[in-house]
Amino acid sequence: MSAYIVGLLVPLVFTLLLKNSKAGKRRGLPVDVGGETGYAIRNCRFTSPVQTAWEGITTLAELFEQSSRLYSDKCLLGTRKLISREIEVSEDGRSFEKLHLGEYEWLTYGKAFEAVCNFASGLAQIGHKRGERAAIFADTREEWFIALQGCFRRNVTVVTIYASLGEEALCHSLNETEVTTVICGHKELKKLQDISGQLDTVKRIICMDDEIPSNASVEQSIGWSINSISDVEKIGRENPVDADLPLPADVAVIMYTSGSTGLPKGVMMTHSNVLATVSAVMTIVPGLGSKDVYLAYLPLAHILELAAEHVISAVGSAIGYGSPLTLTDTSNKIKKGTKGDATVLVPTVMTSVPAILDRVRDGVLKKVNAKGGLSKRLFDLAYARRLAAVNGSWFGAWGLERLLWDLLVFGKVRAILGGRIRFILSGGAPLSADTQRFINICLGAPIGQGYGLTETCAGGTFSEFDDTSVGRVGAPLPCSFIKLVDWPEGGYLTTDSPMPRGEIVISGPNVTVGYFNNEEKTKESYKVDERGMRWFYTGDIGQFHADGCLEIIDRKKDIVKLQHGEYVSLGKVEAVLSVSPYVDNIMMHADPFHSYCVALVVASQSTLEDWASKRGIAFTDFADLCEKEETIKEVQTSLAKEAKKARLEKLEVPAKIKLLSNPWTPETGLVTAALKIKREVIRKTFSEDLSKLYAH
Structure with missing residues (x-):
């Protein structure tokens, strides 16, 4: 009994101390930067915006080369071995593809860097000239990462395109940026063939899969050269070319939006823009290092995933690739009896969008309700006790009692995502307070909510590791200033009580150059104030809490972001x-x-x-x-x-x-x-x- 009392009291004392330390202090600090409101909010732990976390590193190409040198023998990129594909037919006659996947096979940092250098040389050898743009049009996979870094080593601007983008938007994106080389998967190649007559500048295709159509027949019908990525790497290995490294102000990526509001806009991101966000996140998430394993399954054509993978590779962690349809043991594409990506990889860190976390929550509750009886009563009791503790109650489940509930109840929930998750970043759309608290309790890991946009390289705000509040998106990242601007038409004013409200505008080194070939839209959304600070006007409405944390409360226009982003x-x-x-x-x-x-x-x-x-x-x-x-x-x-x-x-x-x-x-x-x-x-x-x- 005495051990139980000690186990109960220790965390309570710790909690009281925490409330009087960092957790209770102001996270955002008003600073005078002029402009419409006269002040903005910045992170109180930094006196000026963070631009790089590494001395002498100013581009993404330099950052990856440094990591490859420091962590040469450690695992970087992992892909599951495909054992077989099978087609299952349901009772109503519908057919579904099921995958039998094996263990992860890994490339070390050293081998990955070698592949990147070979790809860069091969890209030059097959005719891609300096100043031409390349597009990556594929699902997230290790070849995506290698191709991106290879392009960076030749200072090639990469146009990123969602694999699910429709024909009209795809044609617009490729033609507007005058792409000459498209790097894609086998299924995306078929899409490109269907619209080949509408593409003005494409000359060559690099297919990420070795199984590609007969080169001669395809090249003759559409007039493009087609190589597999392994062929390009082989050509580069046999004919090496010196790197042509970029400068910080060079455009690294032109990232096209999903285009559901009309034709997509291409956001121009420089190397210094993305590096600023990556560096800022490094200061917020504690203890990231070479022992961490990251599960990658979100689209790399989305800035959230692209920035996250650069953070992970910068600190020597491993990246294991999966997909939303193979994520867990019960995912749609997983063959019965085969383990999901999370179970095999056993990640410690992952990025998620609210829809995925909602799915996990719904799946858990469905199983609990289906079992009923004692199992459901135990779960409800355990959840109530942990919720009381998280809410600061002295009589919640602390110490040994917490360990008991973890053993009896929550361990089974954590096994869904491998059992070792210690931190989840949620972004892309607002996460409901109920889901945030549910996942936090059941997985026993903090969920960091972030707020940012493609136009700010995903940088804006990020909740601190020790912030247990829900419904907020945290304080400004160390690379950003956040300011609210009055929107009288909507009834949101910075003079509102008890919290100032208004349109969220963001400044800092992470704010991008603008929209490609769209000066009018750039001038509308990016504005320079009287002090020379450049601000991006988000169209989102927010309010600042007393501790400097931001809450998103509305959208200025009738354009709404759904759960998937x-x-x-x-x-x-x-x-x-x-x-x-x-x-x-x-x-x-x-x-x-x-x-x-x-x-x-x-x-x-x-x-x-x-x-x-x-x-x-x-x-x-x-x-x-x-x-x-x-x-x-x-x-x-x-x-x-x-x-x-x-x-x-x-x-x-x-x-x-x-x-x-x-x-x-x-x-x-x-x-x-x-x-x-x-x-x-x-x-x-x-x-x-x-x-x-x-x-x-």
């Missing part, structure tokens, strides 16, 4: 779907805590009643007809057809709808005199209906 332009989608004959008016709704959109649809009474009459559907009045399941299904089918015609992305199509029988008129206050919808008024008026759409 993709943007949805509500106005664009509304314009497309309003063409449906069943629609009199429509308002799309989306929020960052869900992966799908919903819609309020004012139904066309004459069209729907005519449809119901032909189908022999009985109804008492129009309101009754709008409530019927077959009516809702018919309207949804019509919306899906219009969405398909307009080639909308799946995430842009409303997953659920509410049919309304009463029209929106200026008299109701729901639309303007010009019949434009008043989005905020409608949202408040139908808040209960919207909540129900998300609840079921």
Whole structure:
């Protein structure tokens, strides 16, 4: 019993001390930098913005070369061996690909650097000239990383493109940047072949897979040279070329957005921009080193993953590659009896987006509820006890009791991600407070929430390792100044009480050059103040807490970021779907805590009643007809057809709808005199209906 009391009291004393130390101190510090509000917030532990964490290192190419020299014999890049692919057919006739994957096979830092140098030389030997741009169009894998670093050693600007990008956006990205070399996987090569006639400047393809179509037949049909990445490395190994290293101000990457708000914009990032974010994160996450193992599965075409892998490789950690569909033992593409990536790799660090963490949470709760009985009561008790402790209660589960619950309950949950996770970075979209707390308790590891944008190289804010609060995105990274600017139209002012509110604007060495070939949009979003400081205007609305931590509370425009990080332009989608004959008016709704959109649809009474009459559907009045399941299904089918015609992305199509029988008129206050919808008024008026759409 005495051991139990000691185990209980020690962490309580530690907690009291912590509250009076770093955890309770101001994390953000107001500094006078002029501008519209007269001050900005910076990280209180640094007197000036961090630009590099390593003396003499000013580019990403230099950073990787240093790591390769320091950690030459340590593992860097790991890929699971593919044993077999199988097709399984479900009872309803649908077929699914299942993978049988083996252990991880590793490249050391030294071998990876050798491959990078060979690729750089081979790139020059196959005809890629200085000043030409290369694009990487593929899923995340070790060849992606090698190709990126190889391009950096030749000072080749890399255009990054999501593997899931649609044809129109893909053509736009490649043509706008005048890409001559595309580095891609086998499936992406097929996409390129389909649109080859629309690509103006592409001359050569480097395929990451050795199994590529007959070079002669493809080259003859589309006029491109095609080599595998192993062929390029072999050519470079046999014909080495001296490195042509970049300068800090050279553009390292032109990163294209997902393009769901129209054609994608290419954000130009210099080596010094990305290095500033990487260096700043180094100061926040404690103890990263060569013993850590990082699970990489998010798109490297996204700045969050690209920056994270540079942090990991900078400190000598190992990067094991996986995918969202093979992440756990129960993932969709994992063959029954085969272990998922996390179980095999046993990572200590990972980056995640809220959708993945929500999936883990939902999976755990589903299993707990399915078991019921004693198992569920034990889980609920353990969770309640740990939650009390996390919330600062003296009577929560501390010390030996915490160890007991870890052994009996939470150890099984942690095994889902390998059992060794010690830190998770969540970014790309807001993480719900419930999920953040759930994952924190069940995995026993802190979740660092970050806020940033492609335009700021993912740098903006980052929660401290000891910050146990939820719903906030932390204090400014040491590379950034954060400032709020009044937005009177939305009712957000820096003079608001109890916390200043406004549009978030960011300055610092991580703020990028601008948008490629789009000076008008660059001038609109990047502004220089009277002191010469350059600020990026995010369009997001935030509020500062008293300790200098930021909370995201709204979006300035009707463009919403979903859980997966993709943007949805509500106005664009509304314009497309309003063409449906069943629609009199429509308002799309989306929020960052869900992966799908919903819609309020004012139904066309004459069209729907005519449809119901032909189908022999009985109804008492129009309101009754709008409530019927077959009516809702018919309207949804019509919306899906219009969405398909307009080639909308799946995430842009409303997953659920509410049919309304009463029209929106200026008299109701729901639309303007010009019949434009008043989005905020409608949202408040139908808040209960919207909540129900998300609840079921």
